[in-house]
Every structure is written in C-alpha cells, then in structure tokens.
Amino acid sequence: MTALNLAAATQITHQPPRLMLAEPMLTMRGISKNFGDVKAVSDVDVTVYPGEVLGIVGESGSGKSTLLRMMNLEETPQAGSYHLALPGREDRDLFTLDRFERRSLRAQHIGIVYQNPHLGLLMGHTNSGNVAERLLIAGKRNFAELREQARQSLDASEFPVERMDATPRELSGGMQQRVQLAKAIALEPAVLLLDEPTTGLDVSVQALVLDTLKRLQRDRAITMVLVSHDLGVIRTMADRVMVMRRGKVVEQGLADQIFQDPQHAYTQQLVHAKL
Amino acid sequence: MKLQELTRPWAAFNYGFLDESAKREIRRRILKAIAVPGYQVPYASREVPMARGWGTGGLQVSLTLLKPTAVVKVIDQGADDSVNACSIRKFFGRVGGVIETQDTQEATIIQSRHRIPEEKLRGDQVLVLQVPDPEPLRTVQSDMSVAREMHGDADYGQLWLILYEQLVKSGRIMQYTEYPSLVNGRHVISPSPIPRWDVLKLNEADHLTILSAGREKRIYAVPPHTRVEPLVFDDVPYRVEDHQDKTCYRTNVTGFFMNELPQDDGSAKFELSDSHFGVKHMRKAEGEPVEIGDTWYKNGKMNR
Ligand SMILES: Nc1ncnc2c1ncn2[C@@H]1O[C@H](COP(=O)(O)OP(=O)(O)O)[C@@H](O)[C@H]1O
Ligand SMILES: [Mg+2]
Numbered sequence: 001m002t003a004l005n006l007a008a009a010t011q012i013t014h015q016p017p018r019l020m021l022a023e024p025m026l027t028m029r030g031i032s033k034n035f036g037d038v039k040a041v042s043d044v045d046v047t048v049y050p051g052e053v054l055g056i057v058g059e060s061g062s063g064k065s066t067l068l069r070m071m072n073l074e075e076t077p078q079a080g081s082y083h084l085a086l087p088g089r090e091d092r093d094l095f096t097l098d099r100f101e102r103r104s105l106r107a108q109h110i111g112i113v114y115q116n117p118h119l120g121l122l123m124g125h126t127n128s129g130n131v132a133e134r135l136l137i138a139g140k141r142n143f144a145e146l147r148e149q150a151r152q153s154l155d156a157s158e159f160p161v162e163r164m165d166a167t168p169r170e171l172s173g174g175m176q177q178r179v180q181l182a183k184a185i186a187l188e189p190a191v192l193l194l195d196e197p198t199t200g201l202d203v204s205v206q207a208l209v210l211d212t213l214k215r216l217q218r219d220r221a222i223t224m225v226l227v228s229h230d231l232g233v234i235r236t237m238a239d240r241v242m243v244m245r246r247g248k249v250v251e252q253g254l255a256d257q258i259f260q261d262p263q264h265a266y267t268q269q270l271v272h273a274k275l
Numbered sequence: 276m277k278l279q280e281l282t283r284p285w286a287a288f289n290y291g292f293l294d295e296s297a298k299r300e301i302r303r304r305i306l307k308a309i310a311v312p313g314y315q316v317p318y319a320s321r322e323v324p325m326a327r328g329w330g331t332g333g334l335q336v337s338l339t340l341l342k343p344t345a346v347v348k349v350i351d352q353g354a355d356d357s358v359n360a361c362s363i364r365k366f367f368g369r370v371g372g373v374i375e376t377q378d379t380q381e382a383t384i385i386q387s388r389h390r391i392p393e394e395k396l397r398g399d400q401v402l403v404l405q406v407p408d409p410e411p412l413r414t415v416q417s418d419m420s421v422a423r424e425m426h427g428d429a430d431y432g433q434l435w436l437i438l439y440e441q442l443v444k445s446g447r448i449m450q451y452t453e454y455p456s457l458v459n460g461r462h463v464i465s466p467s468p469i470p471r472w473d474v475l476k477l478n479e480a481d482h483l484t485i486l487s488a489g490r491e492k493r494i495y496a497v498p499p500h501t502r503v504e505p506l507v508f509d510d511v512p513y514r515v516e517d518h519q520d521k522t523c524y525r526t527n528v529t530g531f532f533m534n535e536l537p538q539d540d541g542s543a544k545f546e547l548s549d550s551h552f553g554v555k556h557m558r559k560a561e562g563e564p565v566e567i568g569d570t571w572y573k574n575g576k577m578n579r
Contacts, residue, residue, distance in 0.1 A: 125436055125440060126440055129436050129440050132436065133432045141507075141509045142508060142509045142510050143510050144510050146508075147443075
C-alpha cells in the first residue's frame with residue numbers, strides 16, 4: 001500500500017472529533033492561484049470547523065501565505081469557491097462579492113495577523129488607535145465605546161493597556177504582534193487568520209505570544225487558521241493540520257495523527273527533521 | 276479668399292477672459308461635480324492673470340459662470356474691501372461687464388476665500404469657494420493615486436482615526452478649518468479653509484456651492500439640498516468656534532463669526548468678520564432703509 005492510500009484509509013477509520021460534526025465555518029473548494037507560470041496554489045480544498053484551529057504547515061514558497069490572503073479576500077483565485085458560515089451569507093461564494101462588499105465583509109468578519117507588523121499596523125498611529133480604526137471602519141462612532149473596546153481588546157491580547165496610547169514603533173516585535181492580534185479580534189471575527197505570527201520573535205517571546213493565542217482560543221472558541229513553516233508552533237496550537245508542498249495539500253488530518261503517524265514521505269521528513 | 280477673412284475680428288480677449296473651449300471644459304466638469312456630490316473632478320486648470328494659490332481655481336469657475344447680467348460679490352477673509360477681493364471683483368467687471376456688489380442679497384455669484392456670508396444664500400445664487408488643498412486624505416496618504424482609490428472605496432477610517440487620536444491626546448478635536456465632511460453620505464470633502472462655523476451652512480442649503488482648486492486642478496460641488504455632515508462621534512458633539520456671545524465693537528451685533536482684534540493691554544476687541552454684513556447693520560442703525568437678509572445663525576445658534 002502506498003503512503004497516500006494508507007493516509008486515506010486512516011482518515012476513514014478515525015472518528016471525527018465532536019467539533020467536526022458541526023457545519024463548517026469556512027469552506028474552500030478547488031482553489032487554484034497562479035502568478036504567471038508559478039502555480040502558487042493548485043486545486044486546494046480547505047474546511048475549518050467552528051472553534052477549531054487549523055494549522056497549515058509547509059516549507060517556504062509552498063503557497064501558505066497566498067492561500068491565507070485569499071481567505072482574507074485580498075486576492076482572487078483563478079478557480080475555486082469560498083464560503084463562510086455567516087448568517088444570511090452561507091450560500092454566497094465570497095469571491096463573487098464586489099470590491100465594496102469584500103471590504104466590508106473583511107472588516108466585519110475576518111481578522112488577520114501578519115508576520116510583518118508593518119502590513120497590519122499603522123506605525124505612526126497609537127496602539128489603541130490601530131484597534132479603534134478597525135471599529136471605525138465597521139461604522140462604530142461612539143468615542144467612549146471605541147476607547148473601551150480598544151482597551152478590552154488589547155487587554156484580551158495581554159497587551160499592557162497602560163501603553164495603549166503609545167505607537168507600535170516604540171514596541172518590541174512581540175508587543176507589536178499583540179496589537180495586531182487585538183485589532184484582529186476587536187470585532188469577534190468569524191475566523192482569525194494568522195500568517196507566521198511568531199516567526200522572527202525570540203523563542204521565549206514566541207512562547208508567550210502562543211500562550212496568549214491558546215488562552216484566547218480557549219476562552220472565546222475563536223475559529224483560527226494558523227500558517228507556519230515551524231512544526232513546533234503548529235504542534236502547540238493546531239487541532240488539525242494541513243501539509244502543503246508546491247501549492248498542493250499532500251496530507252491532512254488530526255494533529256496527533258500527523259505528528260505521531262505521518263503518512264506522506266514529505267510529512268515524515270518534516271516531522272523527523274523536527275524531532 | 277484670404278485667411279484673414281475667415282478669422283474673427285481682433286479683440287483683446289474673449290468674453291469672460293477664458294476662451295470658449297476652456298469654459299466648455301470647466302462647465303462639463305462642474306456638471307459632473309454636481310452629479311456626483313463631493314467627488315473631486317480633475318480639470319485642466321488654465322492660466323489666468325493671477326498666481327496659482329491666489330484663488331485661480333475659484334476665478335476660473337466664476338469666469339465660466341459670468342454673463343452680463345450677473346451680479347458678483349468677492350470675499351477675502353470675510354471682507355469685500357481687501358486688495359485681493361477688490362482686484363478680483365474689478366477683473367470680473369472688466370472682462371464680463373458684470374455688476375459688482377458687496378451685498379450678499381444682491382449677488383448672483385459669490386466667490387469667496389475663508390468665509391461663507393452670514394446671510395442665507397438662495398437657490399438662485401451660486402457660491403464659489405477657492406480651495407488651496409482639495410484632498411482631505413492628504414494628511415493620511417501622500418500618494419494621490421492611492422488616495423483616489425480610498426475615495427472609491429469610501430475608505431475613511433484613517434480620517435476618523437485622526438479625530439480619535441486628537442480626542443485622546445487633547446480631549447478635544449483640534450481641526451479648525453478644512454473640517455472633513457461627508458457629502459451626500461458618500462464622499463468626504465475638505466470644505467476649503469472655512470471655519471467650522473461655516474461648514475454647517477453647506478448642509479441642506481438652498482444654493483449650489485462649487486469648490487475649485489486651481490493648483491491641484493480639482494473641482495467638486497455641493498448641490499442644493501444635499502447633506503453635508505462634519506465627521507463627528509456620537510458622544511462628542513460638533514463644536515463651532517465659541518463666538519456666539521461675542522459682540523462686534525462697531526455695530527453692537529452679537530452672535531456671528533467675529534474677527535478678534537488684540538489690543539495693546541492684552542484684551543481683545545471683536546468685529547464682524549462678514550464686513551458688508553457689518554456695514555449694513557451700521558447703515559440701518561443710522562436710519563437708512565437697509566434690508567438685512569435672513570441669517571443661518573440666530574442668537575449665536577445654527578438655525579435648524
Ligand atoms: N504577488 C505575487 N506575485 C508573484 N508571485 C507570487 C506572489 N505571491 C506569491 N508568489 C509566489 O507564489 C509561491 C507561493 O508563495 P507564498 O504563498 O508566499 O508561500 P509561503 O507563504 O508558503 O512561503 C512562491 O513561489 C511565490 O514566489
Ligand atoms: Mg508566507
């Protein structure tokens with residue numbers, strides 16, 4: 001039996017976890033995205049269930065960030081569909097939304113944390129302002145409430161609120177990620193997208209940020225998609241794992257299963273390199 | 276046939292100074308600006324005998340609107356009698372044969388820098404505002420092509436963010452002129468350097484306002500009966516300059532926008548900023564039969 005067949009067999013025999021019995025929160029089907037000749041993502045399906053953390057792992061250039069940008073509606077694939085289980089929007093392929101609707105949907109229902117804080121934050125503005133802007137875009141217009149919600153969101157990200165009116169420029173990398181996180185969760189998004197959120201941070205700082213993510217996930221049951229090239233990060237966080245290589249999904253399954261019993265040669269290589 | 280016979284007789288300049296093709300272009304831009312309230316329409320700003328930055332944008336719009344029966348008033352910082360206002364008004368008289376006036380009530384075209392008259396404008400009057408910087412997003416986005424995209428997306432979060440941060444830092448909003456305002460619920464404009472006092476006069480007005488920036492080559496408009504809403508938080512009311520209880524030392528009139536005149540002893544005197552409005556009050560006090568029009572503000576409060 002080849003590795004792939006075995007993987008399929010294993011999936012069938014495993015009982016799906018309780019969470020997976022619910023309707024999916026995020027469904028992508030047949031996603032392909034090319035940049036010229038580069039097939040960044042080829043025919044990928046993604047399903048994420050409410051309250052779970054899907055980890056996407058793979059070497060650099062395997063298409064993880066591109067996939068996440070499509071989930072954030074920043075980019076449109078050449079093929080494929082995308083649905084989020086939002087009340088009244090379940091049946092709408094989000095790639096068919098116009099620019100205006102995309103912006104508003106993204107502001108209201110999707111949170112994202114980038115590896116590079118410059119992509120997610122306005123460095124010259126205050127930390128609380130960065131969070132407030134998100135609420136402002138969503139149409140909140142009460143100053144006292146904006147202030148309070150920004151404070152709460154920063155607090156939930158375990159950011160020291162006494163520094164809420166400093167600028168991200170004055171912060172360490174770990175703190176900047178907490179501001180991005182606060183901004184991303186400010187409107188309680190349907191799905192929180194994390195693209196290498198701790199890559200480039202000191203190991204000890206990285207552990208603290210992951211701690212925060214775990215706590216948030218436990219307290220609020222936020223549905224997350226976490227992208228990382230670091231198997232350690234994925235192992236700490238993910239309920240289920242998708243392994244990508246050259247724009248394709250080579251293996252997916254429950255985290256324990258992937259780590260203890262990797263089927264695909266590439267995954268085995270990754271896991272063994274890590275251990 | 277000689278070429279000479281085909282050409283028009285020599286004249287010093289065309290009626291209204293601008294040639295007809297320039298006027299036609301500007302009229303088209305104005306129509307577009309009226310059709311999409313608050314949207315900045317690019318136009319080919321022409322040379323006029325005045326330096327860019329001194330109101331050439333307003334001048335071109337007014338020149339385009341001129342006709343011999345037009346009655347034109349020009350205001351600079353509220354005054355009709357400043358050198359700049361006088362020379363622009365005289366220019367309209369020379370190149371358009373128009374009637375020059377200082378009286379807001381009489382005017383059909385009012386070109387202004389910094390102020391909107393205190394007397395309400397009517398539907399048959401056009402207000403032309405000279406604009407130095409038309410782009411409200413300039414403070415947050417230096418790349419103008421990106422700024423245009425942001426207008427397209429109605430992406431005004433960062434303008435709100437600036438107001439939020441002013442409130443955080445100073446406890447109040449520090450934007451005094453060019454107060455960003457949402458027109459017709461869609462486009463945010465910079466209403467030129469008029470004070471906050473005057474921004475409210477644009478809202479649901481009877482008259483048409485055309486704003487024009489000569490250097491930046493942009494025309495935008497607030498058509499009659501169009502909503503103009505300064506960006507404000509629900510719990511932090513829009514505040515105009517606190518001139519409501521100031522009294523003009525020349526006319527004894529209270530409740531309008533004032534010029535502050537610092538005195539040697541450190542105190543300040545106030546005079547009506549709308550100079551001809553003041554003149555009318557003085558004439559009336561002397562018994563002349565002067566008719567003072569209905570005003571936007573009454574007893575220092577916006578009349579709505
Ligand atoms: N905007 C783009 N233009 C051209 N090629 C791109 C673009 N974004 C990504 N790619 C290419 O697509 C592939 C996948 O990139 P990416 O999604 O960033 O991978 P990962 O996040 O897994 O490192 C790479 O070959 C990359 O060079
Ligand atoms: Mg990447």
